[in-house]
Amino acid sequence: MTDAAVPRFWREIPQRYNLIANQCSVCNKVYFPPREYCPYCRRKSIGKMKNIKLSGKGEVVTYTMIHDAPEQFEGQAPYPIAIIKLDEGPKLTAQIVDCDNKDVKIGMKVQSTFRKIQEDGWVGAIYYGYKFKPVK
Amino acid sequence: MRDVAVIGVGLTEFGELWDKSFRQLIAEAGSKAIFDAGVGVREIDALYIGSMSTGRFIGQEHVGALVADHAGFSHLHIPSIRVESACASGGLAVRQGYLSVASGINDVVVVGGIEKMTDVTGNAASDILATSMDQEWETFFGATYAGIYAMIANRHMHEYGTTREQLAQVAVKNHANGALNSYAQFKRPIDIKSVLNAPMVASPLGMLDCSPLSDGAAAVVLCSMDKAKKYTDKPVKIIGSGQASDMMPLHGRDNLCTFEATVYAAKAAYKQAGIQPKDVDVAEVHDCFTIAEILAVEDLGFVKKGDGGKAIENKITSLDGQIPVNTSGGLKAKGHPVGATGVAQIAEVVFQLREEADKRQVKDAKIGLTHNIGGGGASCVVHVLEAMRK
Amino acid sequence: MTKNNSIGIVSYGAHVPRYRIKSFDIARAWGKDPDTIINGLGINEKSVPSLDQDVATISVEAARAALARCDIDPQDIGAIYVGSESHPYAVKPTGTIVGEAIGATPDLKVADYEFACKAGTAAIQSCMALVKAGMAKYGLAIGSDTSQAAPGDALEYAASAGGAAFIIGEKNVIASINYTCSFTTDTPDFWRREGRKYPSHGGRFTGEPAYFRHIVSSTKNLMTHVGTKPEDYDYAIFHQPNGKFPVRVAKMLGFTPGQVKQGLLCPFIGNTYSGSSMLGLASVLDVAKPGDRIMVTSYGSGAGSDSFDITVTENIEKMNREKAPMVSQLIENKEYIDYATYAKFRDLLYWE
16 A cells, blocks of 8 residues: 555646646747746736746756765665756756766756656555756 | 843753753753743743644644643743744744733743654654655655755855855864864864765765754743833844745745845845944854855845855854854754744843953854744844843 | 558657676676687677666657657547567556647547567557547557566577657658557467567477467468568568577578668667567667668567558658657767676565
8 A cells, every 4th residue: 555645746747747837928028837926927827827838958056975874765876856947937956867977067958858857666556757967 | 022031041062962851851941941031830821832843753732731830830820932944943932922912912031942853763763854845746756854054054055155164164163162162962073074075965964064953941031121121121122024935846936046035134134224244243054054154144235145154164153253153053053843943042141241252252242133943044043142241 | 460551650769778788797697608608699788777767768868759750630639559578567557658748638548458579569559540540630659668587597688678659640650550460379489478578489389389389370371462572572570589589580581681681680789579570660660761661570478479551652852750769879879888787687686
């Protein structure tokens, strides 16, 4: 039996699988993950937030090598975690893959890819989502 | 709004306290503070308790009521309020207590901060600390608490040339101070080499760049200024209190090398106190990781943005420096029982302003500051205190 | 036997994980003579999935690659069938994860397939039938695997990871599938019991009565009914459990090593099980020209073979194949790991 919050992560599948963000039709600011309304346009933006799919292209703003990893990520340590600024504006936090740890650099151009993020032990659900790999 | 003073403080030792439970720790700190203040139990109007995650650390919620019981107040049925803001829970509890007295709702309150972190395994404790970050969009993908601060460090090094050696010097300074503090978890000095060679946690932060897991509690008694003289001839006045919030995930912020929450909380506190950063004589800041202290001295306005590394290198923040920071040993050496930290910071500043800081005493300390951060900088509480001694 | 002229492959995509382990290093780990192994099996190195890759992620990469090469709206995909013997879940289909990841849900028929190494080609046959019956505008058939081999077992040199995806339709096909037929018997040459981690096999029984019998029979049946001879084909792709069998069965049937070469990937990436014949076909499509004729016969233990007679159309020149990685690029994009890292990635060491 697993007590884990399956619906909580199921809800975010469009974000994790396809980088579905939303955009305020009033000021055009892009939000990832999507927001219920724009913090700047506020009530003017209610009902005016449009879903958009991000390209997955971006650039590394900062990163670190995680050595002391949480249990679900132990086998992968040391792995790079980075803050990536996507071309459309928003930033997000994700692992970098398909890259030698020593080659991860601030300013590196990256592209999203579909990977397994974590599992809820041996019997729980498997969660898939975005990681980023370097672009030539 | 009327003036509020701190009239008593109490602390337990910080460390891995296997023999002491959550209930025992808070009762110990609380009773010490009440004894130090000299107030009678019937004069206390309310309790404010700061603790980050009792639900996960000890499987217990409804902690306001629990503490009122174990501190011996339940038969008096006074209100007891549990306050949470991740690692700023203690500082926020102080602010909530302060506001209740300043507004006239209460005359005397006891504010306690407590965390019991060693009843779970180290891995579990790290997971629980990570709940102060964005669980859906940071930790879910493999970021850790140390990892978030490590990313700040890497960006700070990229933008300002801050070095690992400068980060290490923060740990060295704080251990040197902690060695003079009987309450501290680590009472031994360390050298730069040990910090640089310590096992990596999240590059560039090694084990000795990180504050430890700790048990401990701290408490302060707050009282309206006019009543304070009844209890003590060394009240310490809270002259400024500020709190601010910021985007939850680090990646949500425009500037990764500044904690805007610190900037805004400090601005509010300085404004209320009518002072400038240079007027601060001693400060307890939130060094959950060495980089956090570097950011703090910049964001609090002690030095220019980007000069935090140089400040520590030039010994500006040493015990005998221009603005001594973390004379208690900071979170790094004193320990970081999360909810207790914000209250313990007040206690150290009070010791300094009452000239009771023993070998850590800063000469002529008149104005002190406490700086308490939640999680990766999404919340911050800053207090400014002034000595009322002649 | 099915004869149809217009139904075929609209697009295709492939994915092979980056990590490789050399047969040399596996042999040394187990105290075997590397030269004997390499010469006997004809496998130099194999692909290894990292801890964050599995049949779902490989299938999604292959499916996205197929979509990158064509203009179809994913919502027009009416069915997705993923064939594998290492689906991430025993119960909960890989196909729904792929469907969500490519934006084909919710008007979609999905099921996962299993038939050892030919589950993916069986999926192709089902997609053809759905398209022909008008029940789907396009069908997506995927064969992908991250099969496990017991440590120290002979299969350890071959069992690798990879997958290919084929979008089947009837308009603007780049390669028409002229005929498909299957040869199926109940032959227990290789199997894995429910709940067990590693497969078992009948040793030499997996050769003549299993692999060779089914591939030869299926291929001969197809050529008889279509009226072709081996020399009519430009390319021949057979299932690749090692680097030797496909060449041997080709010879038995009258095909030349030259016809087999382009589709023979096993020496470089090992046996990708359900991905094996499909990746071989993808490799051929990477270089094929209009008019090229292709013979594909897969093999799945248990046992059966699916054969396809394929003719490449002019539409292949209109397709920008560069829009997704070619099989040769996937093979070249590699990083070597040692046996200890391999053991960690493949979960050979249990811990609680």
